Amino acid sequence: MPSDHTRSAILAAAERLYADRGFGDVTLRDIVAEANVNLAAVNYHFGSKDELIAELFVTRSIATNRERLRELKAAEEQGGGRAPIEVILRALVGPTLRGCLGPENQRSSAARFMIRASIESVPPIRRIKNREIDHLRKFAGAMRRSLPDRSDVDIYWGLNFALAMAHHTIRESERLTKLSEGKCDLDDVEGVVARVVSVATMALTAGKTETKAPSRLAAR
Amino acid sequence: MPSDHTRSAILAAAERLYADRGFGDVTLRDIVAEANVNLAAVNYHFGSKDELIAELFVTRSIATNRERLRELKAAEEQGGGRAPIEVILRALVGPTLRGCLGPENQRSSAARFMIRASIESVPPIRRIKNREIDHLRKFAGAMRRSLPDRSDVDIYWGLNFALAMAHHTIRESERLTKLSEGKCDLDDVEGVVARVVSVATMALTAGKTETKAPSRLAAR
DNA sequence: GATAGTTTCATACAACTGTTTGAAATGCAA
DNA sequence: TTGCATTTCAAACAGTTGTATGAAACTATC
Numbered sequence: 001m002p003s004d005h006t007r008s009a010i011l012a013a014a015e016r017l018y019a020d021r022g023f024g025d026v027t028l029r030d031i032v033a034e035a036n037v038n039l040a041a042v043n044y045h046f047g048s049k050d051e052l053i054a055e056l057f058v059t060r061s062i063a064t065n066r067e068r069l070r071e072l073k074a075a076e077e078q079g080g081g082r083a084p085i086e087v088i089l090r091a092l093v094g095p096t097l098r099g100c101l102g103p104e105n106q107r108s109s110a111a112r113f114m115i116r117a118s119i120e121s122v123p124p125i126r127r128i129k130n131r132e133i134d135h136l137r138k139f140a141g142a143m144r145r146s147l148p149d150r151s152d153v154d155i156y157w158g159l160n161f162a163l164a165m166a167h168h169t170i171r172e173s174e175r176l177t178k179l180s181e182g183k184c185d186l187d188d189v190e191g192v193v194a195r196v197v198s199v200a201t202m203a204l205t206a207g208k209t210e211t212k213a214p215s216r217l218a219a220r
Numbered sequence: 221m222p223s224d225h226t227r228s229a230i231l232a233a234a235e236r237l238y239a240d241r242g243f244g245d246v247t248l249r250d251i252v253a254e255a256n257v258n259l260a261a262v263n264y265h266f267g268s269k270d271e272l273i274a275e276l277f278v279t280r281s282i283a284t285n286r287e288r289l290r291e292l293k294a295a296e297e298q299g300g301g302r303a304p305i306e307v308i309l310r311a312l313v314g315p316t317l318r319g320c321l322g323p324e325n326q327r328s329s330a331a332r333f334m335i336r337a338s339i340e341s342v343p344p345i346r347r348i349k350n351r352e353i354d355h356l357r358k359f360a361g362a363m364r365r366s367l368p369d370r371s372d373v374d375i376y377w378g379l380n381f382a383l384a385m386a387h388h389t390i391r392e393s394e395r396l397t398k399l400s401e402g403k404c405d406l407d408d409v410e411g412v413v414a415r416v417v418s419v420a421t422m423a424l425t426a427g428k429t430e431t432k433a434p435s436r437l438a439a440r
Numbered sequence: 441g442a443t444a445g446t447t448t449c450a451t452a453c454a455a456c457t458g459t460t461t462g463a464a465a466t467g468c469a470a
Numbered sequence: 471t472t473g474c475a476t477t478t479c480a481a482a483c484a485g486t487t488g489t490a491t492g493a494a495a496c497t498a499t500c
Contacts, residue, residue: 028458247486
């Protein structure tokens, strides 16, 4: 069993630096200095800089995706294969928002790294994101089962808008805070989740007769 | 009057190349080759590479912002200082969506450039985007006048979500097309605008008694 | 048509990048 | 200890990048 000390030191240092300063101006030399290892160690352990970035991103990505599917599966099993749309949407956007938002000073470097990844979007990360379609398809399927009267087009648009609101809020959280002069409380993660879920639910259920009791739409 | 031939040739070539291949792998040498001008011409006419990118982006940006404000002003004047929220939202997201979406083969390189700018987000562009807050404040003001019963927080969240849906749809239009197997027609720009406006309107009006006749919420 | 100002050009510069190399160090099994 | 494989290290490599320079070409004014 190799100690892996060097390897994990590189990962930790890279994540921290990328989180703080972005991908644009962090070089391998910065990383190895922060990790106190030799420059060649990166290529020895990871093959290339891009593969290092990719490993950071996939590790964190599959954690989020696993959490999403866990929540989705639990909801569908409880409902006999059919979950309420709010719960599905919450499973979709909740893990991501919880992972990236919250009080700034207690955000893990992993969270800050993911925010960077969603803002800057470098090639190795883009490549990985493109493979996420299968994952989203599972949610589209669950949404279709939950809203059998809705057309596929409406489902996809609803999914698109739900992700839009979640990701944009993460990406532009600073700007929203500045624009609202601090009135929008982005530290209240569950409040944000509720807002996103509420609007996405409206987008998906408006204009058709509701099959269940009117769900609480207003957030907060 | 200097002919400006070189200057505009550089701008056109840069816009085309950035639109096609992204900021990441287009060098000044690529640009001057495409423009058939000398390498030093870029620094002579623009000062630096970043200033060239900035000029491309601001030119296009102020055009969009001007169009937005034109629509907003027209609507508010017609309504005596108070415009319907749908019209305000349409003025906010319409120009951007119209500028970036539509049949792929007839997208101008300016439009494709702006899509790139929203996906890749390089430093000079980020700097400019940060100055856009004043512009958004004008829309927040109009929205507040349109919905005086709404809290500021709700207004800002509605604004945030409207921009979220528009920008995300532009950024991820390819993925949405792939995910929906072409069922979501992104070439129908006005249809997309209607959807975004409709959902954003719901987000802003739900949960309170509506002051006017129930607006048509469902898109298409 | 000489002059002053602007624009173009070829070329060099300086710095930084990720990656490779081959030798030294280390860990571990026999 | 000996031998073998893994890991670390300093150093160099090869390529690319944006930028600067100074001379040449051009343009317009007098």
